[in-house]
Amino acid sequence: MRLSDRLLDVVVYTLLAILIAVTLYPLLYVLFASLSDGDRLLAHRGLLWKPLGFVTFAYERALSNPAVWTGYWNTIRLVAGGVILNLTMTILGAYVLSRRNVLWNKVLMIFVVVTMFFSGGMIPFYLVIKQLGLMTGVGEAQKIGETIKMRRSSSPPCLCCSCIRSFNVFSSKVLWSVLSRGDDEPVYGVGC
Incomplete structure (x- = not known):
């Protein structure tokens, strides 16, 4: 290892240690202060x-408060309900x-992609959702999110779609078979 590489390692590790200390000390201070005697x-x-x-x-006083x-x-309820709702909608x-x-598949895809690229941030999003009256517990709005990853624009035509249609299998059964497949199994229904 050259001298310049070792010097760079020393500088990087020193800066990293300083960054860790600056980040970690306020957290430790709050923990130590919460466990300390107030007068001292x-x-x-x-x-x-x-x-x-x-x-x-x-801690005893805080945990004895029913609020x-x-x-x-x-x-817990909102996180569990939100995760279920967000996964279902996604x-x-x-x-x-x-x-x-x-x-209008392409129009919907453009709408999803453009809104993913241009976001006003968390606070304007909260204000819009609040003004629209969508802050009603578990039913909070959520963007479709990572759906672009599931789409394969260069996927080959699906041979099973014509078979599915010829056997009169409903699309919900196709959706369920895609969701219940193992990770090592190929997805034949995507891209049809």
Whole structure:
């Protein structure tokens, strides 16, 4: 290893260590302060490297408050419901966009791609959703997201689509067979 490579490694690792320390210390400070005695913490000056008297009173008081447990329950419920809703809508949207015979397929794909590229950010998105009245618990709006990854623009024509149509199999059965397949099995229905 050349001297310049070793010098670069020293500089990179030094900067990385400084970045880790600057990021980690505020988190440790909050943890140590929450476990410290309040009077001793107020009298303390300088950096805090350990709790000043081990006290769990703040945690006991916070966890005895029923509003905290209500908040945890709401968070768990909204996350679980949001994940189920988002996965369902993403799967359905990706399935529709992967079909070639859907009316206005290209227009819908352009709409999804353009909105993915140009986002106003989280706060304007929240304000729009709030003004539209869509902030009603679990039914929050979500973009279709990563559907572009499921579409294969250069996929070969699907031979099974004509077979499926000739046997009068409904599209929901095709969707279910695509969703329930193993990871090592090819997807024949995508791109039809």
